Amino acid sequence: GAGVSQSPSNKVTEKGKDVELRCDPISGHTALYWYRQSLGQGLEFLIYFQGNSAPDKSGLPSDRFSAERTGGSVSTLTIQRTQQEDSAVYLCASSLWGDTEAFFGQGTRLTVV
Amino acid sequence: DAKTTQPTSMDCAEGRAANLPCNHSTISGNEYVYWYRQIHSQGPQYIIHGLKNNETNEMASLIITEDRKSSTLILPHATLRDTAVYYCIVRVGDNDMRFGAGTRLTVKP
Numbered sequence: 001g002a003g004v005s006q007s008p009s010n011k012v013t014e015k016g017k018d019v020e021l022r023c024d025p026i027s028g029h030t031a032l033y034w035y036r037q038s039l040g041q042g043l044e045f046l047i048y049f050q051g052n053s054a055p056d057k058s059g060l061p062s063d064r065f066s067a068e069r070t071g072g073s074v075s076t077l078t079i080q081r082t083q084q085e086d087s088a089v090y091l092c093a094s095s096l097w098g099d100t101e102a103f104f105g106q107g108t109r110l111t112v113v
Numbered sequence: 114d115a116k117t118t119q120p121t122s123m124d125c126a127e128g129r130a131a132n133l134p135c136n137h138s139t140i141s142g143n144e145y146v147y148w149y150r151q152i153h154s155q156g157p158q159y160i161i162h163g164l165k166n167n168e169t170n171e172m173a174s175l176i177i178t179e180d181r182k183s184s185t186l187i188l189p190h191a192t193l194r195d196t197a198v199y200y201c202i203v204r205v206g207d208n209d210m211r212f213g214a215g216t217r218l219t220v221k222p
Binding site (some may be wrong): 091102105 | 156158
């Protein structure tokens with residue numbers, strides 16, 4: 001079966017532009033996570049969706065970052081007015097429930113020039 | 114506020130057991146211990162998790178101390194493909210999942 005799919009796999013954008021990153025979780029998974037990983041660094045938690053509950057947005061680094069999850073399935077992470085420090089790999093993961101194993105996508109490599 | 118402490122790096126000889134420690138002295142009664150690993154340039158991969166009993170699956174074994182303040186992930190016969198960063202995470206079931214710095218395991222021939 002299909003795993004977690006992220007698109008695009010690579011994105012180069014100019015400083016100041018907005019970008020949208022997409023995550024298609026595994027069908028039926030209620031939990032969805034977004035992380036950011038800068039070069040050589042660990043995973044930085046961004047946001048967590050669980051079912052119909054209000055998302056945990058405590059990891060979003062600034063108000064330029066937002067995410068939504070439509071219909072409990074696909075999620076979009078939006079970065080407005082991108083900055084060079086936003087350059088990183090953005091990883092999405094999903095799990096059947098909040099306490100079961102999470103499956104990660106291959107990530108979107110964002111480069112802001 | 115890191116909930117776990119892991120060594121920064123470890124080496125292991127190919128074919129030998131790799132024992133990766135994790136300290137979680139502030140773990141609460143309803144928090145599980147999870148292990149993931151990240152092989153270079155890939156997304157993290159789930160390995161195993163447990164609450165208080167030792168667990169084993171096809172990838173690894175998880176040994177949790179009786180007081181639950183620490184645990185050890187055991188890869189019984191490490192191969193070169195096990196070279197990765199290993200993350201130990203503690204979390205309440207239906208809650209966000211935050212990663213620390215992990216342990217960089219290098220399996221050497």
